[in-house]
Amino acid sequence: MKFEIQGKDPNSKARAGIITTDHGEIQTPIFMPVGTVASVKSVHQRELKEDIKAQIILGNTYHLYLRPGTDILHQAGGLHKFMNWDRPILTDSGGFQVYSLATSRKKSEEGVRFKSHIDGSYHMFTPEKSMEIQRYIGADIFMAFDELTGIPAEYHDAKRAMHVTHRWLERCRTWLNENPELYGYKQTLYPIVQGNSFHDLRKESAQYITDFNADGNAIGGLSVGEPEDVMYEITDLVTDILPQEKPRYLMGVGTPWNILECIGLGVDQFDCVMPTRNARNGMLFTWNGVMNMKNAKWKDDFSPLDELGTSFVDQEYSKAYVRHLFISEEYLGKQIASVHNLAFYLDLVQTARKHILEGDFNEWKNQVVPRLRQRL
Amino acid sequence: MKFEIQGKDPNSKARAGIITTDHGEIQTPIFMPVGTVASVKSVHQRELKEDIKAQIILGNTYHLYLRPGTDILHQAGGLHKFMNWDRPILTDSGGFQVYSLATSRKKSEEGVRFKSHIDGSYHMFTPEKSMEIQRYIGADIFMAFDELTGIPAEYHDAKRAMHVTHRWLERCRTWLNENPELYGYKQTLYPIVQGNSFHDLRKESAQYITDFNADGNAIGGLSVGEPEDVMYEITDLVTDILPQEKPRYLMGVGTPWNILECIGLGVDQFDCVMPTRNARNGMLFTWNGVMNMKNAKWKDDFSPLDELGTSFVDQEYSKAYVRHLFISEEYLGKQIASVHNLAFYLDLVQTARKHILEGDFNEWKNQVVPRLRQRL
Numbered sequence: 001m002k003f004e005i006q007g008k009d010p011n012s013k014a015r016a017g018i019i020t021t022d023h024g025e026i027q028t029p030i031f032m033p034v035g036t037v038a039s040v041k042s043v044h045q046r047e048l049k050e051d052i053k054a055q056i057i058l059g060n061t062y063h064l065y066l067r068p069g070t071d072i073l074h075q076a077g078g079l080h081k082f083m084n085w086d087r088p089i090l091t092d093s094g095g096f097q098v099y100s101l102a103t104s105r106k107k108s109e110e111g112v113r114f115k116s117h118i119d120g121s122y123h124m125f126t127p128e129k130s131m132e133i134q135r136y137i138g139a140d141i142f143m144a145f146d147e148l149t150g151i152p153a154e155y156h157d158a159k160r161a162m163h164v165t166h167r168w169l170e171r172c173r174t175w176l177n178e179n180p181e182l183y184g185y186k187q188t189l190y191p192i193v194q195g196n197s198f199h200d201l202r203k204e205s206a207q208y209i210t211d212f213n214a215d216g217n218a219i220g221g222l223s224v225g226e227p228e229d230v231m232y233e234i235t236d237l238v239t240d241i242l243p244q245e246k247p248r249y250l251m252g253v254g255t256p257w258n259i260l261e262c263i264g265l266g267v268d269q270f271d272c273v274m275p276t277r278n279a280r281n282g283m284l285f286t287w288n289g290v291m292n293m294k295n296a297k298w299k300d301d302f303s304p305l306d307e308l309g310t311s312f313v314d315q316e317y318s319k320a321y322v323r324h325l326f327i328s329e330e331y332l333g334k335q336i337a338s339v340h341n342l343a344f345y346l347d348l349v350q351t352a353r354k355h356i357l358e359g360d361f362n363e364w365k366n367q368v369v370p371r372l373r374q375r376l
Numbered sequence: 377m378k379f380e381i382q383g384k385d386p387n388s389k390a391r392a393g394i395i396t397t398d399h400g401e402i403q404t405p406i407f408m409p410v411g412t413v414a415s416v417k418s419v420h421q422r423e424l425k426e427d428i429k430a431q432i433i434l435g436n437t438y439h440l441y442l443r444p445g446t447d448i449l450h451q452a453g454g455l456h457k458f459m460n461w462d463r464p465i466l467t468d469s470g471g472f473q474v475y476s477l478a479t480s481r482k483k484s485e486e487g488v489r490f491k492s493h494i495d496g497s498y499h500m501f502t503p504e505k506s507m508e509i510q511r512y513i514g515a516d517i518f519m520a521f522d523e524l525t526g527i528p529a530e531y532h533d534a535k536r537a538m539h540v541t542h543r544w545l546e547r548c549r550t551w552l553n554e555n556p557e558l559y560g561y562k563q564t565l566y567p568i569v570q571g572n573s574f575h576d577l578r579k580e581s582a583q584y585i586t587d588f589n590a591d592g593n594a595i596g597g598l599s600v601g602e603p604e605d606v607m608y609e610i611t612d613l614v615t616d617i618l619p620q621e622k623p624r625y626l627m628g629v630g631t632p633w634n635i636l637e638c639i640g641l642g643v644d645q646f647d648c649v650m651p652t653r654n655a656r657n658g659m660l661f662t663w664n665g666v667m668n669m670k671n672a673k674w675k676d677d678f679s680p681l682d683e684l685g686t687s688f689v690d691q692e693y694s695k696a697y698v699r700h701l702f703i704s705e706e707y708l709g710k711q712i713a714s715v716h717n718l719a720f721y722l723d724l725v726q727t728a729r730k731h732i733l734e735g736d737f738n739e740w741k742n743q744v745v746p747r748l749r750q751r752l
Contacts, residue, residue: 037700037706038697038700038701038704039704039706039708041706041707041708042708042711043708044689044708044711044712045692045693046688046692063704067700067703068696068700068704072676072696072700075676075678076678076694076696082694082696082697082700083697084692084693084694084697299444299448300448300451302451302452302457312422313420316421316422316460317421317460318452318458318460320448320452321414321458321459321460324414324443324444324448325414325415328413328414328415328439328443328444330413330415330417331418331707331710332415332417332418332419332420334707335420335711336420
C-alpha cells in the first residue's frame, strides 16, 4: 500500500491524497460504506460503484466469521469474489462487535471469549484468530485486534485496555509475519490508537502506534456516545502525533459535520453505519440539512428528492413519492434513502477534497457545517 | 387502445399481438408486474424498465385509494407521474382487495362498505366510486368493479354475484360516459367475466361481456385456490366465447407453467404477486425449475445465480452469495430475487411470443412445462 499526499489546506490540518492498493486507488479524504455481512444493506453492488461511487467498502470480521464463515469465504477466493466487489475492502478486527453485540464476554490476556448473538454458540477471538479470519476474508486493509472501553470509563480501566491493545498489536504482527497472504494481493495492517478520553493515555498510545511504523493508522474508541467536542479534541491531539505521511482512519465517525470537522483535523478515512441505518428510518442527509421523509410536510412536494443530489434516485423520485413509500412501509423507500445517503456522503468527501486541493477547505467547511446541521 | 394480432399458433389457441396505448405499445402475451401501492416491491423503476423489461405494470385501486389517496395522485398528475413510470399502467377495481383484505364488509346492490385494513376507518366502494378513483389514478387500462365469490361456492351465490357484476358494469359505463379523462390520454375499461366454476354461469357471463363490446376483456374469480385443472377448464371455456380480436386478461395468474398453459388457451395478459412475493421468501423461478435459495445445497455453489437469466443479478451474483444473504436476513437477497423472478417472467412470455410467431408454441410449451415445475 502506498499513500501520496497531493495537497494540504493552509488553514487546517486537512490533506488530500491517494492510497494505492492492489485493488486500485482511493482518493482521500474518503468515506467507506459499511457492508457488514458481505452486503451494504439494501444496495446493489453496481449501485455502489456506478451511482454512489464508493471507492472502498468495509466488512465486519465478527459478522463474516459467523456468516458465511471463513470456510465459504476461503472457497470463494475471498470476500471480493464472494460478493463481486473488485475495489478495495477494509475489515475491522471484530473487537468492536464483540464489545457491542456478543453476550457473555469474558476478557483475558489471551483474548475474548463470547457468545454469538445469532445462535448462542461460544467462540474465542484472539489477536491471532482475528488476523487469521481477516486473511481468509482477504481485505486490502485490515485492523489490529484491540480492546476498547466506553466513554466515560475509569482511568485504570482505560489504561489497562490500552496496554492490552498494544501487546495484542505485537501478536498481530508476529502472526502476520509467519503466515502468508492467500489470494495473491497485498494486505496491510492498521494499528489502532486507544486511550479513551484521557489525554496522557491518547498521547502515549499515539506515540506507540507511530513507532509501530505501519502503512496507515487508525483512531479507535471514539463515536461511542461521547460529546462531539470530546471527539474533536481527542482526534486533534492524536493527529498531532501520528505521522503526516501515513493515512489516518477515524473509526465509526459519523455525521456529515463530524466528518468535515475531522477532515479539518487531519483525518483521511471514515466509516459509519449512519447513512444506511438512518436511511432505513427515513432520515436523509443533504447539502441543505437533514430531512425526515416521514414528515407530513413532504406529502404534496412533487419536486425531486434532492435537487443537489448526485445519484439517480435524487432526480427520478419526488419527495412526495418517497414520503409515501415510508408511510406505506414499502421497502423501496429504504432502498432509495440508502442510495441517496451514501451518494451524499461520497459527494461530501469528494467536495471536501476539491476544496483542500484548491486551498480554501477551512473557510468552505465553516460555511457549510451550519447548513448541514439544519433540520428541514 | 388498439389490439393487433400478429400471429397464431396452429396447434393451440395462443396468439401474439400488440396492444397500443397512449403510453406506448405492449407486446402480447405479456406479464404485468404488480406495483400494489405505487411500487413494485423492492424494485427500482429503472430496474423495471432496463433490466426486467416490463412493458406495463399494475396498480391496486384499493391500496392507492387508502395511500397516498386520490388527492395526492390528482395533484401529482396521476400515478405515472407520481411514481415516475411512463409506460402503460393497468389498475384493478378494488373489488378483489375489498374481498381479500378489508374487514367488516357489507355488500349491497349499491356497492361494498368496508373497514380499512390500515386504520379501521369505514369506506364505501361502488362502481361509480371505483371509476372515479381509477380516473384519478389515471391508468391506461382500468377494470370494472365486480363482485367475486371464492371457489367452491354455492351455485345461487355465484349466480347472484355474477348478475351483480353485470349490473355494476352498466353503472361503470354510465359514469365513464358522463365524466371525462383527466390527464390528456385515453383510458380503456375492461369488463370482467365472473361465474365461479359453473360452466353455464361462465358461458352466460362471457356472452354478456362479449356483447358489452369493450376494447379488451378480463377473466376474474380464478386463481383463488381452485385446482389447476379447474382454472384451465374455465379459461378454455371462456376464451372460446370472448371475441378473438380483443385482448384477454386472466387476472391473478400465476406460476410460470400456469401462464404457458393459459397462453395456449388464448390468454394475452397476466398479473400475479407470485414472482415478487415468493422472491422475498427465497424462491426463484428459472427455465430449469424452482430453487429455494435458503437450501444448504447452494452454500458453496459459486456459479452465477442463473446462467440462463437475463438480468444483471443473474450474472453478477452467485448462488452461494444469494443463499448467504437469505440466511443472514440481508434485504439485498430479496431485492436480487425480486429482480430475477420478474425478469424471468418477462423472459418467459417474450419467449412464448417468439414461439407463437414461429408457429411451434404448443410443442415447445409441452417440452418446457415439466422442466419449469421441477424442484432444484
